Amino acid sequence: MEFTWTPEQLDLRSSTRRLLETRAPLARTRELAEAGQRRDEAAWSAMTQQAGLLALGVPEEHGGAGGSRVEQSLVFEEAGRVLLGGPLLPTVLAIEALLAAGDDAALEEHLPGLVEGERTATLAVLGSTGRWRPSSPTTVAARSGDGAVLSGTEELVLDGADADLLLVLARAEGGPTLYAVPRDAEGVTVERLDVLDLTRPMARLHLAAVPARPLGLTGGGAGVVERVHRAAAVLVAAEQVGAMDTLVARTAEYARTRRAFGRPIGAFQAVKHRLADMAVQLEMSRSAAAWAAFQDPGSADEAFGAAVAASYCGEAFLQAAKDTIQLHGGVGFTWEHDAHLFLRRARAAATLTGPPSEHRAALVPLVLPDLVAPGHTEVPS
Amino acid sequence: MTTTAPLTHRDLVADTARRVVAEHPPESTPRAEFLGACFDAGLAWVHFPRGSGGLGVEAGLQDVADSILQGAGGPVPFSINPMGYGMAGPTVVEHARPEVAAELLRPLATCEELWCQLFSEPGAGSDLAGLATRAVLDGDTWVVTGAKVWTSLAHRARRALLLARTDPDAPKHRGLTYFVLDMTDPGVEVRPLRQMTGAAEFNEVHLDGARIPDTHRLGEVGDGWRVAMTTLMNERRAIGGGSSRRGSGSIGAALQLWRERPDLRTPALRDRLTALFALADAARLTGERQRVESGDRPIGPEGSIGKLVGAELNQAVYDFCMDLLGVEATLYGSYDPPDGVDDETDEHAGPHDVQRAFLRSRANTIEGGTSEVLRNILGERLLGLPGDIRVDTGRPWREVPRG
Missing domain, CATH: 2.40.110.10 (Butyryl-CoA Dehydrogenase, subunit A, domain 2)
Structure with missing residues (x-):
């Protein structure tokens, strides 16, 4: 039932919080971001090998811990609290893609290493346009012997310079198809990008006749990516909630202690009311994100919940990040203060799975089904 | 050896409601008589003491009684006597002397006294x-x-x-x-x-x-x-309760208008409508989450969120509807009091009611607690921010300037 978490799930939340507070606190996130590093190795092995966070959502027959999107979203909420970036999100989404593609040989080959955290993976599915358009990939798959070779440019690939395995969406004869490519394969050129969100490195990948293995059915790639896209929207929304929670707590604390005109600034209604709005939007975001996580992956309810959460939480977190800076005054604008890390994350996360307006467009056929005429192009998919 | 499962409070409420419906079929029983039977059976406010219209069980079980009574065609007393059921009943039962409560509660419950x-x-x-x-x-x-x-x-x-x-x-x-x-x-x-x-x-x-x-x-x-x-805590609870059906309330009126008027649609307005829909749904889900999380306990200061958001949402929705109507928004239905209607309400029904609803929605952020007061409550009680400077604290009322 929605909004009812089991004791095990609540334990997972608190143990993940403890783990991240000790091994990957916000201060560590900042150090990594400033040093241009994708992860803290000790924290990564604690999260994966010890805590098994990547095994959540993976069925037991594939070496996972079972569980559902609810568990995953609890973990991402905690990750959002400390702005944990790096390989976590891309690897989880790649695991989702492998599972959705349902290719047994590929699952056997890749899943154990990914779940254990020994290897990492990422999606390269936005093509040269950098947009979520899984029905029209720009990378092209050509036949080569009994395999395929991929050529094209993949923009905005999360962790693309360092992930071990790339899952690339390419146009094949039978339709969009997902392929597995080792990042160090011959023909892959990596270009690191300067990014707004310093916690999430990205790369541009150039593929020049790179040998690749198809995953699942030829022509089934668009469906896999759509499914992963919804998972991404739900998990990013959970991250946004966690990050917003940190912002509300920290900014309220600042407003209770910082004094001006002889009073804590939180006593002034201009400050108090803006903070109240932050708290309201946090609670609303929490509801939207949690409801989406409780829906069955692949269901129409999940599509609905993901669209509402992505639209609402993305904008709410961005507003909270801006308000945090405003309410901190000058100190909030310094490099030393963490506020800009949140603003960077908020700005990037609001469009990571496509801009809020695209998520809202996806709501139209769900909210007003009678208005979608055949051939109508309201939904970008 | 036989054992009897203990009768849960939920069973007690449900059994009582079914008995009332069986003994007083709603379609053939006068309203006051039916509501009187509900009161006597303890179903008017199930959490009140026995003898005062209740059964002494959890307030959350009122829904169990209401769904059986109203499902069988019984009246919705809250809509007939809202201040009576929502505020007066709880205040009287808690604070009136027993013989006065006994005198007041039953005619309130039967709606003979509004x-x-x-x-x-x-x-x-x-x-x-x-x-x-x-x-x-x-x-x-x-x-x-x-x-x-x-x-x-x-x-x-x-x-x-x-x-x-x-x-x-x-x-x-x-x-x-x-x-x-x-x-x-x-x-x-x-x-x-x-x-x-x-x-x-x-x-x-x-x-x-x-x-x-x-x-x-x-x-x-x-x-x-x-x-x-x-009284006021019960008022906020009554107002903030809200509907839990997706797409109901004012956003439902906007969707309806969008359906009826394809000639007025533009991509920019569509994005606004879906943004309002997402907001409405997040608000609806927040009410639902608060109900689940609070269980039978009263909702704390976060209960003010529903009223605050709902009021501003209504205004934004009717702003949207007026923009959708374009030049037509400049018309107005009628300033005459409707014929044969005892109580005027400003509910959405009929042509030009968007305009009326637009005007009516201005009150939403004032009535039942202004948005400014609600933001103070959230800031102070949810976030622990200091209170406003008060110049009237401790001073005799007579000496405080008033305007």
């Missing part, structure tokens, strides 16, 4: 505790003089919840006393108050020497503010 609430005054809205209506003791009777405003149903109500000042020399919160007023008293005059929509949902009530027996005082003299808190 109730209204005499709190706000022309000079006291958000600062309710600063109100000026005076009650002076004359023997064992209180004599009340003053003016109240924004009173729904006053013209049909038999009784009123009244907050009046009994000690002007005490600081404002400590000089108030709470009463139940008989609206048929000759010192009570009710005048309709025409609002900006043209309708008159509310009244002004002038009190000129209205008399109240001391037995109809709720709580101690000077303790009226505490008693009023019972």
Whole structure:
């Protein structure tokens, strides 16, 4: 039932919080971001090998811990609290893609290493346009012997310079198809990008006749990516909630202690009311994100919940990040203060799975089904 | 050996409701008689004590009773006597002396006596505790003089919840006393108050020497503010309850208009509509989450979120509808009072009602707690921010400037 978490799930939340507070606190996130590093190795092995966070959502027959999107979203909420970036999100989404593609040989080959955290993976599915358009990939798959070779440019690939395995969406004869490519394969050129969100490195990948293995059915790639896209929207929304929670707590604390005109600034209604709005939007975001996580992956309810959460939480977190800076005054604008890390994350996360307006467009056929005429192009998919 | 499973409170409520429906078929039983049977069976407010319209069980079980009673075609008493059921009942049962509660509750529950609430005054809205209506003791009777405003149903109500000042020399919160007023008293005059929509949902009530027996005082003299808190907490709960159906409420009206008027659609308006829909759904889910998470416990300050968001959402939705209508938005239905309607309501029905709803929605952020007061509550009680500077604390009410 929605909004009812089991004791095990609540334990997972608190143990993940403890783990991240000790091994990957916000201060560590900042150090990594400033040093241009994708992860803290000790924290990564604690999260994966010890805590098994990547095994959540993976069925037991594939070496996972079972569980559902609810568990995953609890973990991402905690990750959002400390702005944990790096390989976590891309690897989880790649695991989702492998599972959705349902290719047994590929699952056997890749899943154990990914779940254990020994290897990492990422999606390269936005093509040269950098947009979520899984029905029209720009990378092209050509036949080569009994395999395929991929050529094209993949923009905005999360962790693309360092992930071990790339899952690339390419146009094949039978339709969009997902392929597995080792990042160090011959023909892959990596270009690191300067990014707004310093916690999430990205790369541009150039593929020049790179040998690749198809995953699942030829022509089934668009469906896999759509499914992963919804998972991404739900998990990013959970991250946004966690990050917003940190912002509300920290900014309220600042407003209770910082004094001006002889009073804590939180006593002034201009400050108090803006903070109240932050708290309201946090609670609303929490509801939207949690409801989406409780829906069955692949269901129409999940599509609905993901669209509402992505639209609402993305904008709410961005507003909270801006308000945090405003309410901190000058100190909030310094490099030393963490506020800009949140603003960077908020700005990037609001469009990571496509801009809020695209998520809202996806709501139209769900909210007003009678208005979608055949051939109508309201939904970008 | 046989064992009998203990009767859970839920079973008790459900069994009782089914028995009432069986013994008093709603379609053939007069309304007052049916509601009287519900009261006698303890289903009017299931959490009230037995004998006072309740069964002494969890308030959350009221839904169990209501769904059986109303599912069988029974009336919805809350919609007939909203102030009675929502606020007066809980206040009376908690604060009236037992024989007075016994006298008042049953006719309230049967809706033979409708109730209204005499709190706000022309000079006291958000600062309710600063109100000026005076009650002076004359023997064992209180004599009340003053003016109240924004009173729904006053013209049909038999009784009123009244907050009046009994000690002007005490600081404002400590000089108030709470009463139940008989609206048929000759010192009570009710005048309709025409609002900006043209309708008159509310009244002004002038009190000129209205008399109240001391037995109809709720709580101690000077303790009226505490008693009023019972009423106001129940008011927010009644308003904030809201619908939990996706796409209902004002956003439903906007979707309906969008369906009916394909000629008015533009991509920019579509994005606004879906953004409002996402907001409405996040608000709906927040209400649902708060209900699940609070269980049978009362909701804390976060309960104010539903009222705050719902009010601003309504305004944004009707702003959207007006923009959608374009030039047509400049028309208005009618300023004449509707024929044959006793109580004017401003609900959405008929042509040009978007315009009426647009005007009506301006009150949403004022009535039942202004958005400014709600933001103070959230800032102070949810986030622990310091209170406003108060210049009236501790000063006799008489000495505080008023406007």
